[in-house]
Amino acid sequence: MRYLTSGESHGKQLTTIIEGVPSHLPLVPEQINESLIRRQGGYGRGRRMQIEKDLVDITSGVRHGYTLGSPISLVVHNDDFKHWINIMGEDPLPEDADVKRTISRPRPGHADLNGGMKYGHRDMRNVLERSSARETAARVGAGAVAKVLLRELGIEVAGYVREIAGIVSEVDENLSVEERARISEDSPVRTFDESAAEKMMKAIDIAKKEGDSIGGVCEVYVEGMPPGMGSYVQYDRKLDAKIAGAVMSINAFKGVEFGLGFEAARHNGSEVHDEILWDKDRGYYRRTNRLGGFEGGMTSGMPIVVKGVMKPIPTLYKPLQSVDIETKEPFQASIERSDSCAVPAASVVMEHVVAFELAKAITEEFPADYFPRLKKAVDEYREEMREF
Ligand SMILES: Cc1cc2nc3c(=O)[nH]c(=O)nc-3n(C[C@H](O)[C@H](O)[C@H](O)COP(=O)(O)O)c2cc1C
Ligand SMILES: C=C(O[C@@H]1CC(C(=O)O)=C[C@@H](OP(=O)(O)O)[C@H]1O)C(=O)O
Numbered sequence: 589m590r591y592l593t594s595g596e597s598h599g600k601q602l603t604t605i606i607e608g609v610p611s612h613l614p615l616v617p618e619q620i621n622e623s624l625i626r627r628q629g630g631y632g633r634g635r636r637m638q639i640e641k642d643l644v645d646i647t648s649g650v651r652h653g654y655t656l657g658s659p660i661s662l663v664v665h666n667d668d669f670k671h672w673i674n675i676m677g678e679d680p681l682p683e684d685a686d687v688k689r690t691i692s693r694p695r696p697g698h699a700d701l702n703g704g705m706k707y708g709h710r711d712m713r714n715v716l717e718r719s720s721a722r723e724t725a726a727r728v729g730a731g732a733v734a735k736v737l738l739r740e741l742g743i744e745v746a747g748y749v750r751e752i753a754g755i756v757s758e759v760d761e762n763l764s765v766e767e768r769a770r771i772s773e774d775s776p777v778r779t780f781d782e783s784a785a786e787k788m789m790k791a792i793d794i795a796k797k798e799g800d801s802i803g804g805v806c807e808v809y810v811e812g813m814p815p816g817m818g819s820y821v822q823y824d825r826k827l828d829a830k831i832a833g834a835v836m837s838i839n840a841f842k843g844v845e846f847g848l849g850f851e852a853a854r855h856n857g858s859e860v861h862d863e864i865l866w867d868k869d870r871g872y873y874r875r876t877n878r879l880g881g882f883e884g885g886m887t888s889g890m891p892i893v894v895k896g897v898m899k900p901i902p903t904l905y906k907p908l909q910s911v912d913i914e915t916k917e918p919f920q921a922s923i924e925r926s927d928s929c930a931v932p933a934a935s936v937v938m939e940h941v942v943a944f945e946l947a948k949a950i951t952e953e954f955p956a957d958y959f960p961r962l963k964k965a966v967d968e969y970r971e972e973m974r975e976f
Contacts, residue, residue: 589948591730595664597720598672604662604726606733608951609649610959611657615736620644620662623732623940624725630932631776632792634925639668642725657957662729666722675713691716693910695921697902701913710913712922721839721930724937731940734947740959741966743812743946747939748772749779750895752804752931753791757784765811765891778932796928799906803840803898804931808942810881814970815872815889817949818882826885827949834941835896838934843897847880862890871974889973894942898934901927 589609595602624642642664649660669676675689691712694700703715735745746769750757757779759768772778777788788804795802818827832844852860862874874890881892903926910921927933954969956962 589734589944589951591727591944593723593726593730595666595723595726596676596717597666597722598668598676598717599666600669601666602664602723602726602729604729606649606660606662606730608948609655609657609660609733609737610951610957610962611655613655613737613740613959614653615646615650615655615660615733616653617644617646619736620646620729620732623728623735623936624664626773627725627728627933627936627940629776630778630930630936631789632796632927632929632931633933634927636668636925636927639671641667644729655959660733662726662733664725664729676717689713691922692914693912693919693922695902695904695924696908696910697899700922701910704913712913716924719839721937724839724934727944728937728940731937731943734944735940737947737959738812738943738950741812741950741963743810743950744769745808745810745939745943745946746772747778747806747808747935747937747942749777749788749931749935750805750807752777752779752788752929753795753802755784755787755791757781757788759807765809768809772935776932778935792929795900799904800928801901801904801926802929802931803900804929805895805897806931806935806938807893807895808935808939810892810942810946813881813887813889813892813946814966815887815973817887817946817953818885820884820886827887827945828882828885830949831892831894831942831945834945835894835938838896838898838937838941840898840901840930840934841896841938842899845880845895846882847893848878849880849895852878862888872976892942892946896934896938898931901930 591606593604621643628637628642645663647661647663649656649658694712699715699719700712704712709715744765746765759780771780775785777785779785819825835844860878862876862878866872877890881888881890903924907921912919954962954965
């Protein structure tokens with residue numbers, strides 16, 4: 589499975605093309621819309637999310653509620669486009685055109701300056717439009733399809749918030765993936781501990797009032813992945829590395845850890861590795877899950893626990909110093925309408941990019957163009973693993 593996205597933030601639409609989804613997988617737009625709507629929510633987002641109502645149009649690859657095995661195209665329209673038609677115009681500009689909202693003062697922390705220099709865009713709007721995290725709606729579309737496939741195979745994925753601006757929300761290790769999904773869905777900041785949630789919202793309010801922004805930590809928890817997905821035999825087949833790459837590809841994500849992660853550096857081996865046990869019904873399992881579901885680049889069959897850290901949003905209403913690329917004079921950076929904290933929304937994005945990597949790993953391990961054949965292969969493999 590693979591996918592590509594296209595679309596500018598204030599252009600007409602976002603497009604996702606997904607290839608490699610087997611045929612006869614039940615798929616209806618509502619399953620994708622649920623994910624798109626979840627991504628739009630979360631405390632701390634700016635006004636744009638009130639303008640948009642992200643709904644998918646499936647324009648290929650699905651017929652009468654089932655995948656065909658052909659490429660699946662998803663379209664999400666930008667409702668905001670109607671306000672930007674003049675700025676986002678397709679026709680060549682007349683010489684004397686007054687192009688409003690040209691960006692010549694790059695925002696520190698955004699893609700503006702590097703992208704402008706690389707692509708020769710002196711109007712850095714041409715960079716901003718594509719580097720914007722609006723694109724993550726298209727990726728959530730792909731992830732939503734992956735989640736449908738995984739669910740049919742008994743694999744569930746949940747994404748939620750663990751930390752915002754240094755305020756940590758504890759999670760009971762024994763909560764199932766369904767409970768994690770449900771509890772976080774009921775929280776405006778998509779987290780567990782209500783008192784931490786209150787503090788997080790206060791921190792977001794303060795940042796917003798001060799024209800500043802804040803970041804945090806998201807976690808994705810997966811149950812049901814069979815052991816042995818990914819491989820140790822070649823560096824580019826390690827599934828934890830692929831998941832880390834996918835998480836790092838989310839706008840503003842700066843780090844990834846599995847299980848104990850960086851904390852492992854501060855413990856002895858006896859406190860880090862997970863003892864191996866066997867049970868007739870469960871097969872092999874681990875006493876603990878400090879390594880977050882991976883050993884040797886392969887799934888262990890234990891839940892996958894992966895965290896990603898999101899830096900604070902770069903656009904600041906009280907901007908940092910920058911340089912005007914036309915005059916080379918020091919200036920404050922441009923101000924664009926912006927979120928003050930997008931960590932809750934980003935937890936939904938992270939859930940979906942991880943889901944896509946998992947579905948990709950499964951379809952690589954059990955190549956099948958017909959979904960029932962894939963399911964049979966996965967079921968047989970699970971049985972074989974139990975008896976190993
Ligand atoms: C869901 C989400 C919403 C975001 N919203 C904004 C925003 O409103 N303003 C902004 O400047 N950056 C926002 N970002 C972050 C930028 O897109 C990101 O920092 C930028 O593309 C530069 O990439 P980098 O931070 O990965 O280097 C958002 C990121 C995510 C995941
Ligand atoms: C549009 C989305 O997020 C946008 C991501 C973003 C950025 O710079 O990354 C900047 C803002 O764009 P705008 O200036 O249009 O408000 C966010 O709203 C979205 O998540 O769908």
